[in-house]
Amino acid sequence: METLGFLIDGFGVALAPHNLMFALMGAFLGTLIGALPGLGPANGVAILIPLAFTLGLAPETALIMLTAVYAGAMYGGRISSILLNIPGDEPAMMTCLDGYPMAKQGKAAEALAISAVASFMGSLIATIGLILLAPLLADFALTFGPAEYFALFLLAFATLGGITGKNPMKTVVAACIGLMIATVGIDNTGVQRYTFGVLELYEGVDFIIAIVGLFAISELLFFIEEKAGGGKAQMSVNKLKLTWADIRGILPSSVRGGILGFIAGVLPGAGASLGSFIGYTLEKKVVGKKGYFGEGDPRGVAGPEAGNNGASSGALVPMLTLGVPGSGTTAVLLALLISLNITPGPLMFTQNADIVWGVIAALLIGNFLLLVLNIPLVGIFVKLLSVPPMFLLPIVTMIAFVGIYSISNTTFDLYFMVAFGVAGYVLRKLEIPLVPIILGLLLGPEMEKNLRHALDISDGDWTILWDSGLAIGLWVFAAAGLILPYIVGPILRRRMKVAAGAATAGGPEGD
């Protein structure tokens, strides 16, 4: 039971008073970010990264705080799905189906409480899964050579769109753009590439600036375009009347949803949206005729909500063990790791064991904190829903400015951020996904290093890239990730759309 020992050490890190305080703060901020209109989890975490630096936090503290934000945002996202029938992000779409009818029947508080319990169960199951699976996967990943890593990175890009993705070619274009930006600067043989003699470009493009620009600034521009500044009407929530019997009633659904969600989160290309979709469909099948799904069945809230949270914790497995994130928000967390000078990947489990296990323990603690925060404080979060975006988004933009400015105290970075924001707006209009660009920026240097390494070993023979069984397997999966969306994608998307029915799609970028 080596793992158990590490986990206990991890609790030692996570329970240190200041870490606990930052976890609580992160959980609160995260729920806020999830609940506020126009601030997706990826966006929220991105804005907080520069602030975590300026606070001068220790690596494990910064990481604990931002994972708590990540977990919290998943909790917060469901509030608007249930009360307003507007999913805060794509995975929350399925929660609308039964959550909103419950709210209409005057059971909003129950729906919120049930979803909080289900979210908790989902995350708990997935975190346990993470504890069991991550060390195994990390051990396995130690056998990877440079060629396998190169193939793995390709796999990450190829499956990023997910099998429900619309146009895989656009993912490829986006990944290329990101990787190209990553090549700017002085490479590791000392050659300047694409710097055009501009001093600020010698060290390359700071990916934090790119992320904040692409997410936060483009979001502002989208809100302006849609004239969505008005905000929503005040909502009131009835008094909570939840019995133990109700909670017992949704437990099996939560467990099923959580396990499915975890699997969907770990697998490349599935993602949280698919997790919550499968969670809902399975619930419908299992419960069968006894259920009244679509008309406010609490199990229809619990299943997808557990699935959604399970998937978001599951998505941390490939990010922590392989250094390959599977979603927008985990990509942003990876950005944090890299900028803290921690090389993500299997070695992190041995070299930075305290940090990894501290974060995992923090996830467990964070979930308890979130459950405790969410049930009594839900009234506050509900009030926040009606903050009009016309005040909120300019302030968020200002905070993004402050964060970026405080990294280097130069205005050059600010112009850069605005430029990225405008580019992000145009790309989103063209339906070019932004997450592959960010992943390209993050993984570019590692990817090139592994390519060079592999080709150095083979003395320039390119066949080394598909020389081992493992590498071939990864290539096959990568190819499948690009081809499957053409075959399965339209069918799955149609089904999700039919199931979602009235629920309006669309929301902030990333999950």
Place this chain on the structure above:
Amino acid sequence: MTFNDRIFGILMLVLAVAYGWGATQFPEPFGGAESIGPETFPYLLAVVLGLSSLYLIVRPDPDNAWPWSRTGVELVIAVAVLVLYAALLQPLGFILGTTLAVGTLCWRMGAAPVRAYVTGAASGVVVFLLFNFALDLALPLGVLSFLEVS
């Protein structure tokens, strides 16, 4: 209409060619050329981007409408405000710059002008105080620097 993807595809094709050509211009690294140099990875990217942008040109998706007229003007105003905010942050100082930038953005997004600028000023002052005193991080005071307590 399928102009967007076609035009974007052509732009990306141009980028791919320019990027690939740029890679041929790298100086030889110190210690002589090896089987794989600084230009290998860029070549690979240029080829992949070139091929995928050709695909976009041949099989474009339907267009999303661009906001022309009023909304387009609002967007240009917003970008201009952001650029000016960046430019004036140091000379004008954080508090005044934020009041103007956040205020203008709130106003253009539909808030009443007075409330908009009050929000801007309040958020500016709060964040300034928070950063300078609680977090010990100096934001520029600019023209308000006579207020500085030293």
